[in-house]
Amino acid sequence: MKLNTVLKGLALFLTTLPVFSYGQLNCPPPGGQEKRDRFHLTLGGGPTLLYGDKDVITTAGAAAQLKFDVRVYKGVLVGLEGQIGSLDELRSANDERFVRNAYRMGALNVTAYPMHFFTEIPRHYSPTFGEKLLHGLYIGVGVGGTLNRYRDIDYGSFLASDSSQYLSGDRNKSLLLPTTNLGISVPLTDAYSGFKKGYWSAVLNGQFSFSRDEDLDGFHPISEDSNKRNDMYSFLSFGIRYSF
Numbered sequence: 001m002k003l004n005t006v007l008k009g010l011a012l013f014l015t016t017l018p019v020f021s022y023g024q025l026n027c028p029p030p031g032g033q034e035k036r037d038r039f040h041l042t043l044g045g046g047p048t049l050l051y052g053d054k055d056v057i058t059t060a061g062a063a064a065q066l067k068f069d070v071r072v073y074k075g076v077l078v079g080l081e082g083q084i085g086s087l088d089e090l091r092s093a094n095d096e097r098f099v100r101n102a103y104r105m106g107a108l109n110v111t112a113y114p115m116h117f118f119t120e121i122p123r124h125y126s127p128t129f130g131e132k133l134l135h136g137l138y139i140g141v142g143v144g145g146t147l148n149r150y151r152d153i154d155y156g157s158f159l160a161s162d163s164s165q166y167l168s169g170d171r172n173k174s175l176l177l178p179t180t181n182l183g184i185s186v187p188l189t190d191a192y193s194g195f196k197k198g199y200w201s202a203v204l205n206g207q208f209s210f211s212r213d214e215d216l217d218g219f220h221p222i223s224e225d226s227n228k229r230n231d232m233y234s235f236l237s238f239g240i241r242y243s244f
Contacts, residue, residue: 037191037243040077042067042203044239050087051232052217054095061086061101065237069109075116081107081144086151087216087233099218100152105209107144107179113137125192132186136201140181144209146174146216153218166218174231175212182206185241198244207235 044067047060063085069077083105090098115134121127127135148171155165166172183205191199209232214220216231 037199038071040067040069040071040079040241040243042069042239042241044203044205044237046235046237048085048087049234050089050099050101050217051229051234052089052099053214053219053221053231054089054092054097054217056092056095057089059088059090061088063103063105063235063237065235065239067109069111075113077111077113079109079111081105081109081142083235085235089217097155097158097219098152099150099154101216101218102149102151103216104147105144105176107142107176107209109140109142109179109181111138111140111181114139121192123192127192133184136185136187138181138183138185140183142179142181144176144179146176146211148172148174148215148218150218155219158219163219163221165220166215170218172215174215176209177212179207179209191243198242201241201243203237203239203241205237205239207237209233209235 043065045062045064048063049057049060051057063083065081065083067079067081069079072078083103085103087101087103088099113135115137119135121131121135150166150168150170152168153166153170155163159165183203185201185203187199187201189199191201211231211233214231216233
């Protein structure tokens with residue numbers, strides 16, 4: 001009687017073993033995916049737009065970007081960012097003012113991938129392109145600063161008694177608070193295999209940085225009555241990321 005019970009139990013175990021094995025194969029171990037992409041290194045570039053005291057945005061500058069992020073929790077990254085580029089406002093038909101600001105920027109950012117909190121793509125699973133897009137959407141916020149160097153600047157007749165202008169070659173600093181990011185990262189190589197150590201992704205990011213002063217465009221209204229707003233700039237970048 002006992003032997004029959006043991007044999008039946010053994011048969012049941014052997015029958016269900018493939019099912020359990022398949023389930024384990026498709027279920028990621030604790031932290032399995034996160035261990036494979038704890039670090040992210042991104043290199044990108046694209047156009048910048050300066051929103052200073054001119055009413056019309058006349059031209060775009062350009063910048064390059066380097067980022068390093070560390071995953072601190074499921075779907076949450078903390079990282080450092082550096083930019084080097086230009087913030088330009090050139091002459092137009094109705095406004096003769098122009099400035100070329102060769103800036104350098106550094107920031108500390110927190111990035112969140114909302115879908116990572118609700119769903120998880122298991123290892124050894126081939127997600128659809130739509131699933132990759134959803135899991136690649138992210139938002140971010142941070143704080144940073146710029147080192148401004150005005151390569152060329154002229155505000156001419158727009159200068160008044162309640163305003164000041166930096167000269168060509170002058171330098172100064174600006175605090176950015178906040179910097180905001182909205183973007184998407186899409187894996188280009190296999191990001192869901194348990195056998196590879198790293199993978200590549202394409203990254204599209206839109207950033208808006210709010211300065212706490214009037215110095216990004218080199219023109220500084222002194223009185224509060226003539227100060228329309230603090231300067232700000234946007235940066236649209238396309239980049240390549242390596243996660244490991």
